[in-house]
Amino acid sequence: MLNNTRIRQLAGVALCLTAVALPAHAGKTLDTIKSRGELVCGVNVALAGFSAADSEGKWSGLDVDYCKALAAAILSDANKVKYVPLNAQQRFTALQSGEIDILSRNTTWTLTRDASLGANFVGTIYYDGQGFMVKKELKIASAKELNGATVCTQSGTTTEKNLTDYARANKLDIKPLVFEKNEAATGAYHSGRCEAYTTDASGLAAERTIAKNPDEHLILPEIISKEPLGPLVRRGDDEFFAISKWVLNALIEGEEYGLTQANLDEKKTSDDPNIQRILGTAEDMGTLLGLDKEWAYRALKATGNYGEIFERNVGKNSPLKLERGLNKLWNQGGILYAPPIR
Numbered sequence: 001m002l003n004n005t006r007i008r009q010l011a012g013v014a015l016c017l018t019a020v021a022l023p024a025h026a027g028k029t030l031d032t033i034k035s036r037g038e039l040v041c042g043v044n045v046a047l048a049g050f051s052a053a054d055s056e057g058k059w060s061g062l063d064v065d066y067c068k069a070l071a072a073a074i075l076s077d078a079n080k081v082k083y084v085p086l087n088a089q090q091r092f093t094a095l096q097s098g099e100i101d102i103l104s105r106n107t108t109w110t111l112t113r114d115a116s117l118g119a120n121f122v123g124t125i126y127y128d129g130q131g132f133m134v135k136k137e138l139k140i141a142s143a144k145e146l147n148g149a150t151v152c153t154q155s156g157t158t159t160e161k162n163l164t165d166y167a168r169a170n171k172l173d174i175k176p177l178v179f180e181k182n183e184a185a186t187g188a189y190h191s192g193r194c195e196a197y198t199t200d201a202s203g204l205a206a207e208r209t210i211a212k213n214p215d216e217h218l219i220l221p222e223i224i225s226k227e228p229l230g231p232l233v234r235r236g237d238d239e240f241f242a243i244s245k246w247v248l249n250a251l252i253e254g255e256e257y258g259l260t261q262a263n264l265d266e267k268k269t270s271d272d273p274n275i276q277r278i279l280g281t282a283e284d285m286g287t288l289l290g291l292d293k294e295w296a297y298r299a300l301k302a303t304g305n306y307g308e309i310f311e312r313n314v315g316k317n318s319p320l321k322l323e324r325g326l327n328k329l330w331n332q333g334g335i336l337y338a339p340p341i342r
C-alpha cells in the first residue's frame with residue numbers, strides 16, 4: 001500500500017519529469033523577442049494579398065499584418081519584424097527548430113497538424129476552402145465536369161488529399177499532378193499540362209491576379225473543403241500562445257466595437273466599458289498577458305481592425321477582390337467570433 005508520503009514523492013518525481021519534458025523554449029519566447037528587439041515571423045514566400053515583399057523588401061498582406069500587430073503589441077513597433085519566407089514544406093520545421101517565433105502563412109488548422117507538429121494553432125485569421133481554377137477556353141463550368149481531367153497541385157499541403165477525397169466522393173476520374181514547388185504546379189497549369197489548378201480559393205484568386213491574362217481564367221463555384229487558415233506557435237510556451245491568441249482577438253473585437261485606425265485616439269475618451277478595456281483606458285488587461293495596458297491599442301493603431309486588414313489586403317477594392325463571406329463578424333452574418341476582452 002502506498003502511504004501519503006510515498007504518493008507525494010511519486011507525484012514529485014512525475015512533476016520533475018514533466019518539467020524536464022518541456023521544450024527548451026518554454027515560457028521564454030516573450031523574453032527572447034524583447035531582448036532581440038524583433039519578432040521573427042514565418043510567412044509565405046509570395047502569396048498576393050497574404051504575404052508579399054515589394055521591390056524594396058517591404059512586406060505586406062493579411063498574414064503580414066498579423067505579425068505587425070503582434071510586434072506592435074509586444075515591442076511597441078510594428079516594423080520590428082523579421083520576415084522569414086517559407087514554402088509549404090519548410091514551414092513547420094522552421095517553427096519546430098526555433099528559427100521563427102510564429103508561423104503566419106496561409107496554414108490550415110487540422111487535427112493532424114494540431115496533434116503532431118509540436119505546435120498550437122492560435123486561431124483562424126481567414127476561413128477559406130479549396131477550389132479549382134480552369135482556363136475559360138476549356139468551357140468547364142463546374143468541378144463535376146472534371147472527369148478525366150489532370151489537376152495540378154502542390155505537395156506538403158492539405159490540398160492533395162482533399163482532391164483525391166473529392167474525386168472519390170463524386171466518382172470522378174481525376175488525375176492529380178503533384179509538384180513540390182508551387183511555381184511548378186502553376187507553371188504546369190499555365191503551360192497546359194493540367195486542365196485545372198487546385199488550392200485554397202484565396203490562393204486561386206492570388207494566382208489569377210498575377211497571371212498574364214487574369215480574365216482568361218475561371219474559378220469554379222465548388223468549394224470542396226474547409227480550410228481555416230491561421231497562425232501557429234510552438235508548444236510549451238503558454239504565455240506566448242496567449243499573447244498570440246489575444247492579439248488576433250483584439251483585431252476582431254476592435255472591428256466589433258467600431259475601433260478603426262483613424263478613430264482610435266478619439267475613442268480613448270469613450271465611456272463604453274468594452275472599449276475602455278480594449279484600449280486600456282480603464283482596466284489594464286495587458287498586464288495579465290505579460291504586456292501593458294496599451295497592447296491592443298498599439299496593435300489596432302498599427303494595422304487597423306480585422307475588417308480594415310481584410311479590405312486593404314484582399315477585399316473588394318484590392319486586386320484579389322475577395323468577398324468577406326464567412327469572414328464577416330458573427331453579428332453580421334459571418335463566423336468571426338472573438339472571446340471577450342474582459
Ligand SMILES: N[C@@H](CCC(=O)N[C@@H](CS)C(=O)NCC(=O)O)C(=O)O
Pocket residue numbers: 044045046047086087088089106107108154156157158159181182199200203204227229
Ligand atoms: N492551406 C493549405 C495550403 C497552403 C499552401 O501552402 N498553399 C500553396 C498554394 S497557394 C502555397 O502557398 N505555396 C507556396 C509555396 O509553397 O511557396 C495548407 O495549409 O496546406
